[in-house]
Amino acid sequence: MAFLSRPGLSRLWAAVRTRLERSGLQPTGTIRLQHLDVEERESLSLLLARPFTGTSATIRLPDLDTRLRASGVGRGLAATLAALGPPLTDRRAARDAVAAERHRLGSAAEAALAATPLADQPWAHQWLTDIRRSGTLARQPRGTALTTITQAIQTLATLFPAGGTALAPVVWGRGELATRTTGSAHGLDDGTLLARLVLRGIALAQDVDLPTDAPSRRALWRRASVTPDEVSSTVLTYGLRPTGATWQEAALRERADHHLETHLTLRELRTLHLELPRGTRVHVCENPRVVEAAADAGRTAPLICTSGSATTVVLTLLDTLAATDCAFAYHGDFDWPGITLANRITARYEARPWRMTAPDYEYLATRAELHGTPPLPLTGTPVEAAWDPELTATMHALGIALHEEAALDLLLDDLA
Structure with a gap:
C-alpha cells in the first residue's frame, strides 16, 4: 500500500x-x-x-x-x-435513498392529511405540494421530518376544524396551541420549522402573502385567532411623555416626572397612543446602565435602550415614534457588534450619531489611557461605520474596544 x-x-x-x-x-x-x-x-x-x-x-x-x-x-x-x-460514497445509491425517503415522507404526509377535515381542501394540498417541492423536509433527519409535517397538519386541522377556510370559533394562545398539537409550549415558537410551515398553510388558507418579518408573522397568527406571546419581551424606556389622554399615557408621563424607567411589552405598544410632540429628539442607547444613570441624575430627555440588540419590541417602539416624526440620536459600544447595531439603527431611522464619530472614539480612548483604565482588546471582523468613514479605520488602528459606560458622563451632559 x-x-x-x-x-x-x-x-x-x-x-x-x-x-x-x-x-x-x-x-x-x-x-x-x-x-x-x-x-x-x-x-x-x-x-x-x-x-x-x-x-x-x-x-x-x-x-x-x-x-x-x-x-x-x-x-x-x-x-x-x-x-x-x-471512505467512498456511493452517490447514486445516496440519491436513490433520498428519492425513496422523499416518496415515503410524501406518502405519509398525504395519509396524515387525508385523516383530517382538510382532506378535500385545495389549499391544503397545494400547501403540502409546495413543501415537498421545496425539499425543506428532505433536509431534516428522517424522524424529525415526519414528526414535523404531521404536527403541522394537526395544527392546521385544529385551526380549521371544519375544513375550508373557516377558523375555529376559539382564540388560542400560541403556547396553548403548541401544547395541544406538539406536547411542548414552545413547539410553535418563532424561528422553528414547524411555525414556518404552519404560517405558510395559514397564508394559503387566508389567501394572503407569506409574512417576511416578525410583526407580519404576529399579525398572521392573530388573523388565525392565535395570540402570540407579547408580554415576555420588553423594551426599556425613560422619560417618555406621550400626548394621549388615556390612563396609560398619563401613567407614562407620571413615571417620567418621577424619573422612573418603564419596561413596555409588545402588548402595551399595541394599545398605547404613543405620540410625542412632533420633532421630539429621542436618544437611543445600547446599554441599560445609561438609562439607570439618567434616572439617578434626574435627566428629562426621552431615552430608549436597545439592551444590546434591536429586538422586535425595540423596533416596534422606534417605528411607532418614527411615524410621529420624532428624530433619533444613537450611541452604542465602540466594538464591531456595536457598529453593526449602530448601522442598523442609523439606516432604518436616519438617526444622528450621538458621540459616535472617530474624534469621539479617539478622545475616549486617550482619556481611558490617561486614567490608567486597562485596555479592552478590539476583536472580531471590522465593520464599516456607514455614518463616518474614518471611524472604522481609527478603531482598527488603536485596537481598543470601548463600551458605552466609558462615555457615560458625556452622555448625561447631553441628556440634561
Whole structure:
C-alpha cells in the first residue's frame, strides 16, 4: 500500500474516486489524465506494467481493477481506494435513498392529511405540494421530518376544524396551541420549522402573502385567532411623555416626572397612543446602565435602550415614534457588534450619531489611557461605520474596544 500512496498517483486516485462515486462504485469506463510530469509517468508505468511516455494517458478502469486484483494488493479498485481513504460514497445509491425517503415522507404526509377535515381542501394540498417541492423536509433527519409535517397538519386541522377556510370559533394562545398539537409550549415558537410551515398553510388558507418579518408573522397568527406571546419581551424606556389622554399615557408621563424607567411589552405598544410632540429628539442607547444613570441624575430627555440588540419590541417602539416624526440620536459600544447595531439603527431611522464619530472614539480612548483604565482588546471582523468613514479605520488602528459606560458622563451632559 505504501507504493499506492506515492504523490505520482494522487491525481489518478482523485479522478478514479470521482468516477467510482458517480457510477455506483463499479469500475467502468475510462479516465484521461493530461499534463503528466515525469514522476506521474513513472508511477503509472509501474502500477500498470506498461510504459507511459507521453504527457497524457487514457486508463480503462476495468483494466486497473484487474491489475490491482492480480498484484500484491489483492483487492479491487473500490476496496483499494477505501483503504487509501477517505471512505467512498456511493452517490447514486445516496440519491436513490433520498428519492425513496422523499416518496415515503410524501406518502405519509398525504395519509396524515387525508385523516383530517382538510382532506378535500385545495389549499391544503397545494400547501403540502409546495413543501415537498421545496425539499425543506428532505433536509431534516428522517424522524424529525415526519414528526414535523404531521404536527403541522394537526395544527392546521385544529385551526380549521371544519375544513375550508373557516377558523375555529376559539382564540388560542400560541403556547396553548403548541401544547395541544406538539406536547411542548414552545413547539410553535418563532424561528422553528414547524411555525414556518404552519404560517405558510395559514397564508394559503387566508389567501394572503407569506409574512417576511416578525410583526407580519404576529399579525398572521392573530388573523388565525392565535395570540402570540407579547408580554415576555420588553423594551426599556425613560422619560417618555406621550400626548394621549388615556390612563396609560398619563401613567407614562407620571413615571417620567418621577424619573422612573418603564419596561413596555409588545402588548402595551399595541394599545398605547404613543405620540410625542412632533420633532421630539429621542436618544437611543445600547446599554441599560445609561438609562439607570439618567434616572439617578434626574435627566428629562426621552431615552430608549436597545439592551444590546434591536429586538422586535425595540423596533416596534422606534417605528411607532418614527411615524410621529420624532428624530433619533444613537450611541452604542465602540466594538464591531456595536457598529453593526449602530448601522442598523442609523439606516432604518436616519438617526444622528450621538458621540459616535472617530474624534469621539479617539478622545475616549486617550482619556481611558490617561486614567490608567486597562485596555479592552478590539476583536472580531471590522465593520464599516456607514455614518463616518474614518471611524472604522481609527478603531482598527488603536485596537481598543470601548463600551458605552466609558462615555457615560458625556452622555448625561447631553441628556440634561
